[in-house]
Amino acid sequence: MTTLKSPVTLTIDGKSITVEKGTYVIDAARQAGIHIPYFCSHVKLAPDANCRMCLVEVEKMPKLQTSCNLPVAEGMVVRSTSEKAEQAHKSVMDFILANHPLDCPMCDQGGECELQDRTHAYSDNYSHYTEAKRLPEKRYFSPYIEREMSRCITCMRCVRYCDEVLDVKAIAAVNRGDRVEISTFMDRELDCEFCGGCVQICPVGAFTNRVALYDYRPWQLKKTETVCAYCADGCTLTLESKVSENQIVRVTSDWEKGRNLGDLCAKGFFGYHMINSPERVAAPMIRQDGRLVEWPWIEAIEAAAQRLSEIKRRYGAEAIGGVISARCTNEEAYLFQKLLRLAIGTPHVDSSARDGHLNSVRALTRVAGHGRMTAPYEAIEAARVVMVIGADLTETNPITALKVKAAVRKHGANLITVGPYLKEIGPISNLVNLSQAPLTVTPGSESMVVRALVKAVVEERLIEPSVAAQAQTYVARVEAAVTQLPWPVAEARTGLSADAIKAAARSLSGAERAVVLFGPELTRQAGGYDAVCALADLAILTGLYSKPGSGLNPLCEENNEMGVVEMGAAPEFLPGLIDVRNEAARLRLREAWKEELPSATGWSLTQMLEEARQGRLKALYLVGEDPLGSLPASSGVRQALQSLELLICQDPFLTETGRLAHLVLPAAGFAEKEGTFTNHEGRVQRVRRALEPVGEALPDWDIFGQLAAGLGHPLDYASAGEITDEIRRVLSDRPDGRIDGAVMAQYLADLTAEELEARYRPGPGAASERGRGGGSMTLVISQSLFHSGKLSRRASELMRIEPEGRLQLNPSDAERLGVEDGDMVRLRTMDGSASREAVVPAVRRAKIAPGFCRFPGHFPEAGVKELVDWSVDPVTQTPYFRSGRVMIEKAVGAAATASVQAAAREGV
Amino acid sequence: MAEVVLFRNRDLPGYTGSLADYERQEGYAALRLMFKQYPPAELIELVKRANLRGRGGAGFPTGMKWSFLPKERTVTYLCCNADESEPGTFKDRELMTVDPHQMIEGIVIASYAIGAHAAYIYMRGEFASEAVIVARAVQEAYKAGYLGKNILGSGFDLELTLHRGAGAYICGEETALLESIEGKRGLPRSKPPFPATHGLYGKPTVINNVETLASLPHILRRGAEWYASIGSPPKSPGTRIFSVSGHVKRPGNYEVPMGITFRQLIFDLAGGMKSDRPLKAFIPGGASASFFTPDHLDVKMDFDEVAKAGSMLGSGGVTVMDDSVCMVWAAANLLRFFHHESCGKCTPCREGSNWLLRVLRRIEHGQGRLTDLDLLPQVCGNIAGRTVCAFGDAETAPVVSTLRHFRAEYEAHITRKECVMGHARPPVDAATAHPISFAGH
Amino acid sequence: MAHTPYNGSSQRPAGLSEAARLELIETAKRYPIKRSAVLHGLRLVQREAGFVTEAGMRDVASLLEMTPHEVYDVATFYTLFHLRPKGEYLIQVCRTLPCALGGAESLLSHLEQRLGIREGQTTPDGKFTLVTVECLAACGKAPVMQVNDDYHEAVTTEQVDRLIEQWHRTPPVQDAGNASTRGKGRG
């Protein structure tokens, strides 16, 4: 038994039990295995004590007490089964059932209804109520969520959840007394984050999943607990499927499990239709006379192996490269790099984590030995100060955002948001609203804010004493470096006052527990690597690495970015984040694998494309990657792909790149395979198979195995589990998320004054850095809450929620342009004499700072991606293509029609 | 009769309740005295010694309530409960309109005692012209330096704001009142924590009724001992305003020393029964109090005596009914009120008020069943004591007490379809009878 | 589905007037949180538009940093707010026990007859709406009715007839009672 901080001993139903002070009686009872009935009480919510079901008798208290909000007291004697208590339970059931309909036979909650269960256990078998039943009028609510108010027991869980947990407040109680209903503003169609929380938390069938309406009886569904494949928050999901139809019917999540503890976002809750999408590739395809035709697996594998062998024979193994998607499992990433490094013998292996996350991993591994969050979700919630920089967290990482919301709303943390964002109360929650002093910065100046924060920490003597004492040289060098950054320059570039920056620095360094989270607007923007290095300085100097409960947290986009890099699907890293140039470590791996591995440092994704264009890379093996769909034309991606002698695309879907491929291999989706994902905290979580793969699709790892065999270099595993075991064995001595003190000491000692100086030199202004497009507005391609990469485009319900990309503008900019929501706008950039443009619908968002606009990156067909600047990080080879300067005008008349939009879609 | 305290200015010829008028009658003298002689701690002791008990309904000792505030606190609030919504009660309305400065002076005294620098008057929304009068008085008080910064040079600051409700009986309940000031639905909070520790905006807060606060200047000026000795000492000292309504010759507000009998109030002061019909029943303390019968006429009007006799002095609203009144009808009328006003938070209150109302209406309309007479007390028993606030108890009082005292009348409705008022009314289709409106607006 | 901000609209249909907005902003300053002024905001909307309009609720929401849903939930809890238009004269007859003892029922039926409408209805000319309400705290002078903001106590049928005559001829004056109190400190 764990030791309690302040134990309190009480007696419940004759059982003596000891719990932590502050525990509510109902929870103490649960710990003792005693079930006190309840409705409104819920683990996710503060007690409200409205249903009155949990009444108990307490000695020395004349009245019955609600146990859900009664804190335990020493020596308290509680009875939940006394005659008086049991009578009370019966009477409350009688009240609740008085007006409850008897439509259980066709209610989707049937079988998992808390009212049904408690009726069985706690009521007389008949109702004393014989008056006419109240029948609220049935009204339309939402395409996604069904509302049946006659079933509502007014426990307010839904309203409380939407407020307390989500901070959305999209639903409210209206009217009073027994006329109360849960509704939206003026009974409009529901507009919200569609997290599904109200459906999940409703104890009865008042809110149900309309997408699955009348499709199932809960007990008939097969339940598979797995991890979401969309974002790196790493939510635990229960996929509920009909075995006979091999179909997911709905998704739920257990309140007590996973990193999300039952909370989901729209992608998790409503995004499951991509699994059974009709667009899935069902069989291998080979290009014949310019067309892709279906082909039997055995021959497809044979063809792939044969062509790869031939290229290797003709040009050498180094003419072959491979890129794997960060949506694949750890096992697949591990096996993929083995396939390339060992079976083929090429060092050129990379993943989609290159697209920004590698900036974090490279910088943080250098500093602390690994690239994971150093403050897990629990620490975020418990932090006193939280800074979020370079991410609109609700949109990019909704569940991580919930942890930040809890830190503020439950525990009173001080939140500092840094970004070109303002307060906005809307259907989608906004962390800025929870920040007492949000730092609204000039778009693109986030990295300058980081540098200015470091300057403030140094100048204001806010350096963590232990660091100041132990790393004097480093501190002195930083001190010297930041002098190059005068305050007026920092102020002008960031749009913040020096005082505001100093105040934030003071909060960070003064806090007992402080956590900094940073995201794509820092890591996916030019200079991303340097920015993360500067952020690491900030973390070191303010003690985020040394104060318990504090930390520096990189945010990932795709679900397994952390995992694929750690598995060695990167040219610079062997499995376990071992630098490929580290001879000793290589030797150890060679022993484990009993094979020689290539010694050269391979090419990154961006380098591979360049080498293909130059004719040095002849074959590219893409697993779940679609560079043509994601990269702008200015990257030269099409030319690169067309120069290849062999392009293999292995994917659950036929992508744009797939259409150019010589060989298409159908891969299983996440619901059809086993393995593990590593979320951005660094938690390795089990992925479980819920369905048989669609058509002839196979798990990626299985295909790798067959291909290896075809190449005459067997990599034999009977199951994904065998790979997991090997990974565990091989990486048993690798970092587990703790900070490697030796690495950090080395880093602090090695860091040269020159490098630091370069880091803090202000350089040309942000405007001119990004200013190639010549416009007055800063455009950023961003992530949307309702989408994830392009995978979510295959999920029918997510496409219904957000069917098209809209350019988000500050209302004042919109007004200046004469643009209303839904109006088409033309975005233009001038590059020398060439002009590029795209025509897209606009939407006003008060949270977007004036002068800033953003477009969701999930809609490449809109052509907006062609307007951004393309560059590649000199250190990490990260491709940057998320921002640019654009001119915006209202697209009038014929120009505003869909056909022009279609023209823009063709790109330039 | 004994002296009038709170209404002493009411009947002065030409008295308008303006600041000048009030000052002429020693208005704000107590305040000056207080700043000169009483540090807050001593003031609390004084009120404790006076044994002033709250006039809002529960009769809780005011000094004791104040001393529940935590020792360590940064911000404290005072709320003046001017919601006056207990049926049969209309005393605060007259107190506020006749002599608004008396209440304001009381508010400043209480705020000083508890260290509040912000106070709110929560006034029911229906009071429109009353709001104008009080607002004007507040402005006068600011101008004269009785409110605002550094009041009378004492260094004490107080911001007073009139906050108007918008039609909800429940907002008279102290925690619902706090929610309402916070801009939310008026849903009572679960206690503990009590407002003394977690009140308005989560800060230590005292809520006192208008009449309670209006008594403070007098206690200060004339001393705790004086106050403790008048009325019905030791437990119910002081004068109290009773609102008399219903079948009496002279309904209205009567300020009397606590401890006179109901007979004195109804027959001597209020002139006895209108139309000289016999008294059948009366409610001694607002709609939440149990009905009394003529047998209770000699009960002393003091907190404990009334409680001992099976009801409560509550808000001081005395509603008198003669023998023409049907008790089933009266109970049904009040249940309609309670059903309309239930906030809907607690299951037993929300569902129970609907249930009781429907059964009572059925009986009233000649569609009762004898089993209803067992059902009604059973439902009441399942509501009372099991809800977040005392509203649950209140809604059962008319039912339980009329059933206790007038069971025969219920039976007559059911078995013989007979009624003193010429009810039972024509039976109606049970399924569609008495639809309870959903609209509300 | 369009995720539009609640407060981004530039062309707003009649919401709060500029004066009312300023008044609401001032009122909110009397409290540590803006939301506390929501009842006052709704009262301002009702005073200007005759009832609580959607645009008005949106304005109150954005000025007080609430979601429109939160404003709506408050508006539907309190009975003095009307979400639908009502007659020029809103006649509210108290029918709680003390008034019922004092003749509220006959007052009500007299009004119904006189106006030719039932409780809850509005006259076709939009002049009168007749409703019943619960205790108005004037029980000493039953029966009581409140017409717009004004109390009419111990009313007789003759008085009612005279008043209706008068109201037929004149539009109501702006209710005085909605003035909010402010200390001199912040004016």
Ligand SMILES: Cc1cc2nc3c(=O)[nH]c(=O)nc-3n(C[C@H](O)[C@H](O)[C@H](O)COP(=O)(O)O)c2cc1C
């Ligand atoms: C349902 C309910 C309604 C109430 N209404 C009022 C009211 O209108 N006015 C009032 O002063 N107290 C009312 N009270 C009592 C208050 O909760 C509180 O006890 C009182 O304001 C305290 O002031 P006092 O200590 O000065 O009496 C009500 C209580 C309940 C349970």
Ligand code: SF4
């Ligand atoms: S109110 Fe309910 S569940 Fe709720 S808990 Fe209690 S009472 Fe309990």
Ligand code: FES
């Ligand atoms: S009962 Fe009508 S005013 Fe009180």
